[in-house]
Amino acid sequence: MRDVLRLGFILFAICAVAAGALAFVNDITEERIAAQAAMKLEQALESVVPGAEEFRDETDRVLALKAAVSDGGRPEFPLINRVYVGYDNGEMVGTAFACTPSGYGGPIDAVVGVSRDGVVTGLTVVKHTETPGLGANITSRDFQMRFVGLRAGIPVKVTKDGGQVEAITGATISSRAVASAVDQALRLFELVTREGVW
Amino acid sequence: MSFRSELTKGLVRENPTFRILLGMCPTMATSLAISNGIGMGIAATFVLVGSNVIVSMLRNVIPSRIRIPCYIVVIASFVTMVDLIMAAFVPKLHEVLGIFIPLIVVNCIILARAEAFASKNGVLYSLADGIGMGLGFTLALTGLSAIRELLGTGTLLAVPDFGFPGFRIFDRSLAAVMVILPPGGFITLGLLIGLLNSLTRRKKKAAQT
Incomplete structure (x- = not known):
C-alpha cells in the first residue's frame, strides 16, 4: 500500500514538473x-x-443569413469557419472562405477564394497534419490548381466519388477533405449570392 | 565502451532501421522523397538526443516499476515544447518540419533508446547514443527514400514545401507508383536489409578465413 502511494507520488511529481514546464513554454510562445x-x-x-x-471579416453577416442547422438537425455548413470579403478600392472582387475539413491526420486549415461570378480563384492550405509524401501533397501547387476554375452549381468531388477532381495517389482521404471544403465554400457562396448579401 | 563507439554504432552496426527494425511506421510514411526523409531524420534526432539526456539524468529518480509512463511523459512533453518553440521562433523551419512532429511521438526508436540505453547509462554516453541513432535513422531514411522517390515518381530531390519540383530523371509515365505506396516501401526495405546482411556476412566470412 505504501509502495503504491510512493510510486503514485513520484509519477505525480514528474507529471507536475512536465505540466509546469509546458505551461511556461506555452506562455512565452503563445503570442x-x-x-x-x-x-x-x-x-x-x-x-x-x-x-x-x-x-473584411463578414462572417457575422453570413451567419445571420444562413440557418444554423438544416432540417436534419446537422449544421448547415460545418466546414466553414470564417468568411472574408476582399475589396479593391472599395469595390468587391471576391470572397475567401476559411474552412477546416477533417483529413487523414487531423483537421486541415484551408482557404478557398471565389470570384464574384462564382469561380474558384485560388486554394491554399494554411495548416495540416497529413502524412508527409502522401496527404501532405495537398500543399502542392499542382494539386491545388486542380480546383481553380471550378464553378458554383456543380458539386465538387474527387473522381473516385464520381466527381471531376483527380485525387492524389495514395491520399484519397486528404483529397476528399479538400474537395468537400471547396464544395461547401461554393454552396455557401451560392446561398449568399441568392440572398443578395452583397 | 567508448564515446566514439557509442556514437558510431547507430550508423551501420546497430542501425535502428536496418538492424533493430524500429520505427517502421514513420519509416514507411516518410521515406517517399529525399526531402521528407531528411526532414523526419533531423526532427527525430533532435528529440532523441533531448529525451536520451533527460531520461539519463532522471535514471536514478525513476523507479523501475513506473519507468514506461515516466518516459512517455518526458518524451511527449519534450516533443510538445520543441513544437511550440519552433512554431514561435523559427516558423519557416516549423512549416517544413512541423508535419513530422506528431509522427515523432509514435516513433518507438525514442522510447526504445530511453528504455534500452539512456536508463542504464550516463548522460555523456546517452548523448552519443542519441546522436548516433538519430543519424543512423536519418541515413537509413535518406537511402530508402532516394530509391522510392526515383522509382516511384521519376524525380530526385523534390521539395514541395519550397515549390521545387526536383530533378526529373525519367518520365512520370514510366514511374512505378506502387513503390511510393506501403507495399513497395516494405519490399524496398526488405531488399535493402537483405543486401546489408549479405554484405556483412561476406565480410565476416572473409575475416574468419
Whole structure:
C-alpha cells in the first residue's frame, strides 16, 4: 500500500514538473504563434483572391443569413469557419472562405477564394497534419490548381466519388477533405449570392 | 565502451532501421522523397538526443516499476515544447518540419533508446547514443527514400514545401507508383536489409578465413 502511494507520488511529481514546464513554454510562445498565424492568414487570403487590397471579416453577416442547422438537425455548413470579403478600392472582387475539413491526420486549415461570378480563384492550405509524401501533397501547387476554375452549381468531388477532381495517389482521404471544403465554400457562396448579401 | 563507439554504432552496426527494425511506421510514411526523409531524420534526432539526456539524468529518480509512463511523459512533453518553440521562433523551419512532429511521438526508436540505453547509462554516453541513432535513422531514411522517390515518381530531390519540383530523371509515365505506396516501401526495405546482411556476412566470412 505504501509502495503504491510512493510510486503514485513520484509519477505525480514528474507529471507536475512536465505540466509546469509546458505551461511556461506555452506562455512565452503563445503570442508569437498567434501573430504568425494572423500573418499567414493574411497571406493566404491575398493569394486566393487576386487583386484584393483589403479584407473584411463578414462572417457575422453570413451567419445571420444562413440557418444554423438544416432540417436534419446537422449544421448547415460545418466546414466553414470564417468568411472574408476582399475589396479593391472599395469595390468587391471576391470572397475567401476559411474552412477546416477533417483529413487523414487531423483537421486541415484551408482557404478557398471565389470570384464574384462564382469561380474558384485560388486554394491554399494554411495548416495540416497529413502524412508527409502522401496527404501532405495537398500543399502542392499542382494539386491545388486542380480546383481553380471550378464553378458554383456543380458539386465538387474527387473522381473516385464520381466527381471531376483527380485525387492524389495514395491520399484519397486528404483529397476528399479538400474537395468537400471547396464544395461547401461554393454552396455557401451560392446561398449568399441568392440572398443578395452583397 | 567508448564515446566514439557509442556514437558510431547507430550508423551501420546497430542501425535502428536496418538492424533493430524500429520505427517502421514513420519509416514507411516518410521515406517517399529525399526531402521528407531528411526532414523526419533531423526532427527525430533532435528529440532523441533531448529525451536520451533527460531520461539519463532522471535514471536514478525513476523507479523501475513506473519507468514506461515516466518516459512517455518526458518524451511527449519534450516533443510538445520543441513544437511550440519552433512554431514561435523559427516558423519557416516549423512549416517544413512541423508535419513530422506528431509522427515523432509514435516513433518507438525514442522510447526504445530511453528504455534500452539512456536508463542504464550516463548522460555523456546517452548523448552519443542519441546522436548516433538519430543519424543512423536519418541515413537509413535518406537511402530508402532516394530509391522510392526515383522509382516511384521519376524525380530526385523534390521539395514541395519550397515549390521545387526536383530533378526529373525519367518520365512520370514510366514511374512505378506502387513503390511510393506501403507495399513497395516494405519490399524496398526488405531488399535493402537483405543486401546489408549479405554484405556483412561476406565480410565476416572473409575475416574468419
